[in-house]
Amino acid sequence: MSMDRGQREGDEVLLMGNEAIARGALEAGVQVAAGYPGTPSSEIIETLSRFAETGKLYVEWSTNEKVAMETAAAASFAGLRSLCVMKQNGVNVASDFLLHLAGSGTRAGMILITCDDPGALSSVNEGESRHFARLMEIPLLEPADFQEAKEMTRWAFTLSEEIRNIVMVRSVTRMSHASGNVILGALPPAVRKAEFLCDGAVSDPERGPVISAPVIEKHRLQQEKIRKAAAIFEKSPFNAYSGPERPELLIITSSACRLYSLEAVSLLDAEDRVGILKLGTTWPLPPALLKRVLSTTEKILIVEEVLPFLEEQVKILAAEQVREIGVKTFYGKNDGALPMAGELNPDLAMAAVGRILGIDPPVLSSAYRKKLRAFAGLAPRREQTFCPGCPHRASYWSIREALQRDGRGGFVCGDIGCYAMASLFPAAGFYTAKTLHAMGSGTGLASGFGKLGSFGMDQPIIAVCGDSTFYHAAIPALINAVHQNANIIFIALDNNGTAMTGFQSHPGIDINAMGDASPVVDIAALCGAIGAKVVVGDPFALQETRETLNRLMEGQQGVKVLILKQSCALSPEKKGTKRYLMQVDDALCRGDACGCNRLCTRIFRCPGLLWNREKKKAQIDEVICAGCGVCAGICPAEAIRCEEAAKS
Amino acid sequence: MRETERKADSSEEEKVQGGQRELEERVLRTGFCTGCGACVNLCPYQASYRDRTVILHHCDLAQGRCFAFCPRTPADLTDMKSRFYDEADLTHELGAVKGFFIARAAQEGNRRRSQHGGVVTALMTLALREGLIDAAVLTEKGEELLPRAVTVSEPEAAAQLGGSRFVVSPTVAEFNRALRTDCRRIGVVATPCQALAIAKMRLQPLAAAESGMDRLKLVVGLFCGWALSWRPLTDILREKTDLAAVIGMDIPPSRYHTLEVYMPEETARFSLDEITPCVRESCRSCADMTAEFSDLSVGSARLPEGWEAARLWNQVIVRTKRGRDLLELARRRGVLEFREVPAGNLEKLKAASLNKKKAANRPQGQSGAGDRMGQAG
Ligand SMILES: Cc1cc2nc3c(=O)[nH]c(=O)nc-3n(C[C@H](O)[C@H](O)[C@H](O)COP(=O)(O)OP(=O)(O)OC[C@H]3O[C@@H](n4cnc5c(N)ncnc54)[C@H](O)[C@@H]3O)c2cc1C
Numbered sequence A: 001m002s003m004d005r006g007q008r009e010g011d012e013v014l015l016m017g018n019e020a021i022a023r024g025a026l027e028a029g030v031q032v033a034a035g036y037p038g039t040p041s042s043e044i045i046e047t048l049s050r051f052a053e054t055g056k057l058y059v060e061w062s063t064n065e066k067v068a069m070e071t072a073a074a075a076s077f078a079g080l081r082s083l084c085v086m087k088q089n090g091v092n093v094a095s096d097f098l099l100h101l102a103g104s105g106t107r108a109g110m111i112l113i114t115c116d117d118p119g120a121l122s123s124v125n126e127g128e129s130r131h132f133a134r135l136m137e138i139p140l141l142e143p144a145d146f147q148e149a150k151e152m153t154r155w156a157f158t159l160s161e162e163i164r165n166i167v168m169v170r171s172v173t174r175m176s177h178a179s180g181n182v183i184l185g186a187l188p189p190a191v192r193k194a195e196f197l198c199d200g201a202v203s204d205p206e207r208g209p210v211i212s213a214p215v216i217e218k219h220r221l222q223q224e225k226i227r228k229a230a231a232i233f234e235k236s237p238f239n240a241y242s243g244p245e246r247p248e249l250l251i252i253t254s255s256a257c258r259l260y261s262l263e264a265v266s267l268l269d270a271e272d273r274v275g276i277l278k279l280g281t282t283w284p285l286p287p288a289l290l291k292r293v294l295s296t297t298e299k300i301l302i303v304e305e306v307l308p309f310l311e312e313q314v315k316i317l318a319a320e321q322v323r324e325i326g327v328k329t330f331y332g333k334n335d336g337a338l339p340m341a342g343e344l345n346p347d348l349a350m351a352a353v354g355r356i357l358g359i360d361p362p363v364l365s366s367a368y369r370k371k372l373r374a375f376a377g378l379a380p381r382r383e384q385t386f387c388p389g390c391p392h393r394a395s396y397w398s399i400r401e402a403l404q405r406d407g408r409g410g411f412v413c414g415d416i417g418c419y420a421m422a423s424l425f426p427a428a429g430f431y432t433a434k435t436l437h438a439m440g441s442g443t444g445l446a447s448g449f450g451k452l453g454s455f456g457m458d459q460p461i462i463a464v465c466g467d468s469t470f471y472h473a474a475i476p477a478l479i480n481a482v483h484q485n486a487n488i489i490f491i492a493l494d495n496n497g498t499a500m501t502g503f504q505s506h507p508g509i510d511i512n513a514m515g516d517a518s519p520v521v522d523i524a525a526l527c528g529a530i531g532a533k534v535v536v537g538d539p540f541a542l543q544e545t546r547e548t549l550n551r552l553m554e555g556q557q558g559v560k561v562l563i564l565k566q567s568c569a570l571s572p573e574k575k576g577t578k579r580y581l582m583q584v585d586d587a588l589c590r591g592d593a594c595g596c597n598r599l600c601t602r603i604f605r606c607p608g609l610l611w612n613r614e615k616k617k618a619q620i621d622e623v624i625c626a627g628c629g630v631c632a633g634i635c636p637a638e639a640i641r642c643e644e645a646a647k648s
Numbered sequence B: 001m002r003e004t005e006r007k008a009d010s011s012e013e014e015k016v017q018g019g020q021r022e023l024e025e026r027v028l029r030t031g032f033c034t035g036c037g038a039c040v041n042l043c044p045y046q047a048s049y050r051d052r053t054v055i056l057h058h059c060d061l062a063q064g065r066c067f068a069f070c071p072r073t074p075a076d077l078t079d080m081k082s083r084f085y086d087e088a089d090l091t092h093e094l095g096a097v098k099g100f101f102i103a104r105a106a107q108e109g110n111r112r113r114s115q116h117g118g119v120v121t122a123l124m125t126l127a128l129r130e131g132l133i134d135a136a137v138l139t140e141k142g143e144e145l146l147p148r149a150v151t152v153s154e155p156e157a158a159a160q161l162g163g164s165r166f167v168v169s170p171t172v173a174e175f176n177r178a179l180r181t182d183c184r185r186i187g188v189v190a191t192p193c194q195a196l197a198i199a200k201m202r203l204q205p206l207a208a209a210e211s212g213m214d215r216l217k218l219v220v221g222l223f224c225g226w227a228l229s230w231r232p233l234t235d236i237l238r239e240k241t242d243l244a245a246v247i248g249m250d251i252p253p254s255r256y257h258t259l260e261v262y263m264p265e266e267t268a269r270f271s272l273d274e275i276t277p278c279v280r281e282s283c284r285s286c287a288d289m290t291a292e293f294s295d296l297s298v299g300s301a302r303l304p305e306g307w308e309a310a311r312l313w314n315q316v317i318v319r320t321k322r323g324r325d326l327l328e329l330a331r332r333r334g335v336l337e338f339r340e341v342p343a344g345n346l347e348k349l350k351a352a353s354l355n356k357k358k359a360a361n362r363p364q365g366q367s368g369a370g371d372r373m374g375q376a377g
């Protein structure tokens, strides 16, 4: 079930958290939405793009999060409700603009939606966006269920207009990607017209220029807005206490942790001893509400994921009000009751509550445990690797061979995208990729490594970068490398789409988020224009790629760009079609004997190739094989044959 | 049945066993690799790149042909010699010696394209023309002083490929490749390390049968003092010469103490002090100067008339019946001409060869590769 145009007000539909957020924005009359793909946030823009309509709703995948926020802010300045969406670390990218935007203030309602990933289920960091709210002094809202996700998003626009500043709504993976029933509200009919009124004085919030200066004055104004938000939060229905009047233990929680807390208390049968204050408005905290609730108990446990954000705020309020509410004992991150890294779950919450109250957690029956173990055993153990037919496998194969041939200890600086797997699971990239940080950082690191030649470093340096990442943040680093004459090879792994997050469009693709035709920004032309030497190749041509790379490693100083172009195996144009029908000739396959030792299934490891233990020969898994034909080129015995598949 | 077979096998191969891991640990990482290419083109795991042998991917077999064939893995050389050569011919200094000659190609044109007297080229061309072999694994000039190993089947083509390349050529890798083609009678021109690798291949019962080592019909060995490493050599040469213009090189006897680099218009000279550091690490511990595992071996001559005359002649050690038959055929066909061996030549050669054997056993860093060279003929 998902959202569609046929649904009406009052319908109860099963929505994914991200869809509920998108629905809330639509009900608020959002007119401009911009984002950069990143798990777990991507479905919000995808859902909104299905509702895009000229003059009513514009949706875009921007080149990066900062540009997305700027795009949305422009709409707000011009009087249209807008939002921008990103994953946690995207806020880092946007934060420079966010700092200034929070200072200048907004006009029509504007919200920032961030989806955090505690436990780093789809990230290479456990960054927390909540802290940005405090750092930038903007209000923070955190939904705890699906209905609330929708209502809160809708209300965030109202709040934004009330305080004339951006409001942050933060979700987490378990909220964004889980589904629940949501009762729909009405979609507003009226649409506003865009006009940026800017002929007034700086001090005129309606018609003046929108800037963060005069800084001190604007900063004071911003802080006034935050106090106003705190006052509004005192009465917010998103904050709710449930439990006994004078609980033995008070849990303060928010977001997905509310459910973990409820479950923990119920599993321990401690409903009459524990109260839960669930907060939806988590920054700034409403002091009066907190004072009231804190007064009811001595012991307080704060249940939240990763860092002690709420915990610290609550402690500050408690310290400020200690005369009125008395001395409290706090449990949470700082005393080790709950872990400060990784996701939380009901078990962890239960253990913490149990320890504080001296209740032994219930023991699972041994039969039940056995069953659990049996289920766990049923799931096939899968190796993390590239898909069958993935161009990255072929690219890394050639990179590995070129580096090994060169022999000077060269390495790859990895970057963010599917191809990051080469850093995370070394075998996936044949042990070539040795660094992995933020988007575009592979190129920046390479640029730095590429200047260490004068200190005796002669290892060849390769930066890899996907097409989407190229536009996102690699360009400034690449320009730096060119300008500094850094000695590097920059490989654009151009698979024609933002493959990892689900083929969102980007500037290299001729349609935009709404499916309309768009001009293409050509990577090769751009690299050429900044003065790099550019070679374009096909990663499936293994030998040619390897030769090119060795030539570039031996070649002149400076930045050499190799663009390896081949669509992702799962791309809409390729998926389900096979270029070749593959077959292994048993008579030729050398199997595990000296002379091959299973190069294809032991080293190359495309999931389309299987090792037949009985025959001791390799074999193609016809269901899985994508028919790319690459493995035929690595087999030393020419036992893997490809036959052109008939076009259907 | 199968069990007993395996047992018999393993007891036979008890002596030395290893796979890629051991090859890497003992040879490739320690600088003992000669770049011969014996471990290349057998499997996808090693490759020759420039003058180095590199591991592309890791192989985890406990036993591999790479390790077995490599000239730098342990082998009982005395035992090997007694299997290939007449016991009566074996000498401590030079291996088997059935005959010792001073010879050169009869045709002046042949000599001009050759390093010294052109004996090697003349013999390979003759062997092809007479059908003794149908493929010759030779070395040709490649780009930027990087030699290329090639297999030729036309006598005319072989006649063009004279001249010594002082950077190693992956000859045995090319031989491995040739074994997979339908050549039926293969001849190889090999440096001492390459000749040893090929001899080890012949002694591997399984591998030899599988790959058809019986198609190996001729090994002409080259005397060898040492070979040079490509990267440092070209770094030095580039300063004084245009690499593309270099047509040849030689090292005259030791008192000249130079490397001569020939170009169409001029000859550049480099002091051996400058060149010795470029000597391939593995050559410093090599004990074979005369390619003891060949059918016949050829080097430059030493004559009382001095180097200018001597450089147009070769010394030839005949080691096997096959070698002798070929040399006699060449004499009969008038392809080679001979002159009397000056008194004391064989003794001088033995002394030079012994010098290399001694230097090879000296602790690292003291090997006198530089002066050995001049005495090598
Ligand atoms: C690295 C090296 C070091 C040598 N050191 C000495 C020495 O110290 N003392 C000495 O007397 N002689 C040495 N020689 C041999 C000498 O240079 C001549 O090759 C030999 O005298 C035969 O001369 P020729 O005129 O008959 O050869 P040519 O008729 O010119 O034939 C030369 C043959 O050598 C082959 N060849 C060329 N380069 C290589 C290579 N790198 N690897 C394998 N085969 C190759 C060619 O395929 C050709 O068949 C050395 C040769 C090499 C390649």
Ligand code: SF4
Pocket: A388, A389, A390, A582, A606, A607, A608, A609, A620, A624, A625, A626, A627, A628, A629, A630, A631, A632
């Ligand atoms: S052709 Fe080979 S490499 Fe390509 S998907 Fe099939 S099995 Fe994998």
Ligand code: SF4
Pocket: B023, B027, B028, B032, B033, B034, B035, B036, B037, B038, B039, B040, B053, B066, B069, B070, B071, B072, B197
């Ligand atoms: S010496 Fe020859 S066989 Fe041994 S590792 Fe080097 S190239 Fe391989």
